[in-house]
Amino acid sequence: MFESGHDLTLFDQNTKKPLRCRVQVILPIDRPYDYILPYGPDGQQINLEPGQIVQVPVGRRILPGVVWDGAADEDVPLKKLKEIISVSEAIPLKAELRKFVEWVSSYTLSPQGSVLKMALSVPQALETIVGQKLYHLVVGREPQEGFRITAARQRVLDLVSDSGGWVLGDLAKEAAVSSSVIKGLEQAGLIESYFDRPDFSFPAPKSDIKGPELSHGQREAADDLMARVREHVFSTVLLDGVTGSGKTEVYFEAVEAAMKEGRQVLVLLPEIALSSQWLDRFEQRFGVAPAEWHSELSPALRRKTWRAVSEGKASVVVGARSALILPYDNLGLIIVDEEHEGSFKQEDGVYYHARDMAVVRAKCCSCPVVLASATPALETMINVQNGRYDRLILPGRHGGAGMPDVELIDLRFDKPERLNTGPGWLSQALRGAIRKTLDAGEQAMLFLNRRGYAPLTLCRTCGHRMQCPHCTAWLVEHRRFARLQCHHCGFNTALPNACPSCAAEDTLVACGPGVERIVEEAKKLFPDANVALMASDTMTSPAATREMVKSIQNREVNLLVGTQVVAKGYHFPYLTLVGVVDADLGLFGGDLRAAERTFQLLHQVAGRAGRAEHKGRVLLQTSDPNHPVMQTLKAGDRDKFLEQEAETRARGHLPPFGRLAAIIVSGPDESELDNFCASLARAIPQIDGAQILGPAPAPLALLRGKFRRRFLIMSKRSIAPQGIAKEWLSRVKPSSRIRVVVDIDPYSFL
Structure with a gap:
């Protein structure tokens, strides 16, 4: 292949x-x-x-x-x-990267040039680099008396001390200062300029720093991974361990083994910008920070990182899914942490799943790939059962900590009481547990996977619902900013005083809770608590995430309210209670992975509780406590859930027991779009073992001003949908106004 x-x-x-x-x-x-x-x-x-x-x-x-x-x-x-x-x-x-580009293009039905563009994503890195004036730190020089080290000056000093020479313009941009600040430091003798080529390299991680003592089970798993690295042979292994079992420390041993072999390491994280705690752990273990690759990097740092990767001067790269297609000089190990995460699926440009493509990249490089998770994807577990992947198990939490107790709160009987200002969302049982936790000097967390203040705003007089003008979606109220926002296209507007439909004033009301509303309720119920919000709206940069994590670790916050970002592997020793406000959210709908995603998310959130010597407790508010997901969460029986989910999928011939490919057709003119879809429907081929459903309006039938329709190819596991899609779509040519996108192995059905 x-x-x-x-x-x-x-x-x-x-x-x-x-x-x-x-x-x-x-x-x-x-x-x-x-x-x-x-x-x-x-x-x-x-x-x-x-x-x-x-x-x-x-x-x-x-x-x-x-x-x-x-x-x-x-x-x-x-x-x-x-x-x-x-x-x-x-x-x-x-050659291995060129083969990978060809393979991704063929598998995803994406143009080969589009895949290659991801590898050459930094045009500045391709330019010829000539000698130029650079700046670096003067080691051992102390500031003169009266020369104050301001925050701006310190940012410059930190940058020039962490790496090689900087060009004046790049240094000013990266430190967010004017060139005069840099020249002032030069005049003070703290930095100096010289003429040379830029140094495209990152400090090499140290391999002589002893990591934490591993348990017997951890040591066996680490030795297995290290042996795979030294063999320079492709293999795929699932590192399967409960939350808090020390998976990171185990694969750090494999990272060290790869570096000793002189080979590079790629670690894929679902959201690198939110992974400050992981980066801190890496620096503690290896003495330096790894090279990072994600969308928040400045152009100068992107250029440096791309060149360092290609020249073998970046030993370890930690990044988002796009880091997978960088031009590594000598890649010897790939790690996909939290491999079950849906954010590894790219749904723009080239549609691909980074976890699956990481396996292909590892095969091209003849190196092992490690998939780590406490809640592995069903596809991964089936690959283990079929012998395609190996599996290493870490059954217990590190240091003897026990798993938290999970309890269900039936909202049909324990209904949240109204507050003076409106409806409440926390049951009496959850309120009491929070009070008990805070009185004990411990930390609690409330989880709701819904950003903003309220998901819907409507008029009490005429029933008008505030909807995005460009998408089939309600506008979400963000009360902190007094704005209504669409979470799909980014449209936002001020919250009006009067209804746009009937002009009635002061009749618009918020319906349903978002995390901002839970923060509001928590502050009213627990006025003595230090309440903080952790969501993607507030964690806008790695620095903001690091600051929030630090405040929680220092116990400056004792009641945390958060969305799914709090489930990203954080370790808070004093967090002993997790309350899930709406455990049913996301459980129903047309998504074939709804149950699996809900189980994974709630299991990961529950895993934040009781990770140290204090026993953890998890309370799930639900209106359907008998649902299999709720029952398996309560029992802590992940394998039973996966067995039940596999049986359900197998009956419907759904992935991983069948194949899917989504065809998304969009255009600005609804009539023209429907006519084209009708032509496509007439051209649907008849194939044994496969069927094509559609066209049907997408759940988001209008997105960013474009009307959308969907087809779905369903086939047996033995029949590749790529060939069906390629032959079928070649029969009808769209106009330039109509866009046809093929999504092989879709994860989103919006």
Whole structure:
């Protein structure tokens, strides 16, 4: 599947004809174009090897591309070919990355150029780097008397002390200061300038720092992973351990083994911007911070990281899913932490699941991949049962801590009482448990996976509901900002004083709770508590996340209210009570993984309680306590839940026992869209073992001003939906106004 039959001998140096090669450009096209090789100063053509990065003309534009495997088509007239403009000094893309690009393109039915664009995502890193004026720290120099180290100056000093030389403009941007601040530090003698090339490298993690003492079970698992790393052979292993079992410390041993082998390590986290605690643990274990890769990086740091990765000067990279397609020099280990997380699925541009693609990348690199989770995805567990993946189990919490007790609160009988200002959302049992926890000097957490103050705002007079003008979605009230916001397209507007439909004043009311509303109730019920909110709206940067985590660890907060971001593996020793406000949220609907996602999320949230010497307790408010998800959560029987879920999926031939592919068709004109969908429906092929459903309006039938329809290909496990989709969609050509997206193995059904 991964072997290329291409002849890598591209050019015949004995021919008298101008030599040509194939170049894959970063456009949404499926195949490389042919180009004439560039000429050197001596008038001779420069022979290029597959993988070299070049700049080529495409129409009126100059775009990056990569010399691709295989011989050019000698039958194409030379007059139709253009010459390569320049060759980048960046290290060529390795054969394993080129194979990976081809495989992802073929599997996801995405243009090969679109996949390659993800690998060449930093155009500045491809430019030739010449000597320039750089700044670095003067070691041992103390500030002169009277020279005050302000916060701005300290940011500059921290940056130049952590890495090699900085260009003035990049340093000013990264430290968020003016150039005068940098020049002032230079005049004070604390930093100095010199003329050289930028240093694209990160400090090497130290391998002589002793980690925490591992238990017998942890040691066995760590030794197994380390042996796999040293073998330089592909394998996939599930590191299956309950929350708090020390999975991170176990795979840190494998990270150290890979570094000793001189190989690079990639750690994928679901949301790197929210992973400050993980980054702190890494720095404690290895003495330095890893290289990071995510959307919050500045352009200068993105350029540095890309070059460091490609040149083998970044030993460990921790990043979001896009880090998977960076041009690693010598990748020796991939770790996918919290492998069950749905955020590993990319649903824009190239649709792919980073967990599954990590397995493919590891096979291309001949290295092991570790999937770590306390609640593995059903697909992963079935792969374990079928012998495709190995499994290492950590059955108990580290240090002897016990798992929390889980109790169900039946909201049909213990109904929350109204407050003076409106409805309440916390039952008497939960209120009492919070009070008892706070009185004991411990911390409590309330969980509701719904941002904002209220999910719906309506008029008491006419019933009008505030809806996004661009999407089929209600506007969510964010009372902190006095705004109504769409969580799908970002549209926001001020909360009006009068109803837009009937013009009645002061009749708009908030319906249902969001976390802001739970914070409001908590402050009224527990006025002596230090209440804090932890949601993606408040955790807007790694620095903000680190500050919040620090305040919780220092016990400056004793009642935390949060959304799913609080389930990201945080360790709070004094947190002993977790209350889930609405455990049924997300349990129902058309999502085939609704039950699995709910179980995983609530199990992870419950795992925040009682992770140290204090016993934990979890209270789930539910209106359906007899639901299998609630019963298995109460019993703490994850394997029983997975068994039940597997039986349900198998009966419906749903993944992982069948295959799915979603076809999402969108356009600005609803009539034109429906006519095209009707044509597609008439062209549906008849295939044994497969069926195509649709068209049907998507649940979000209007998104960002585009109308949307969906088809769904359902096939047996043995039938690949890619071939069906490719052949079927080729029968009907859409207009330029209509967009057709193929989502193989869909995770979202909106």
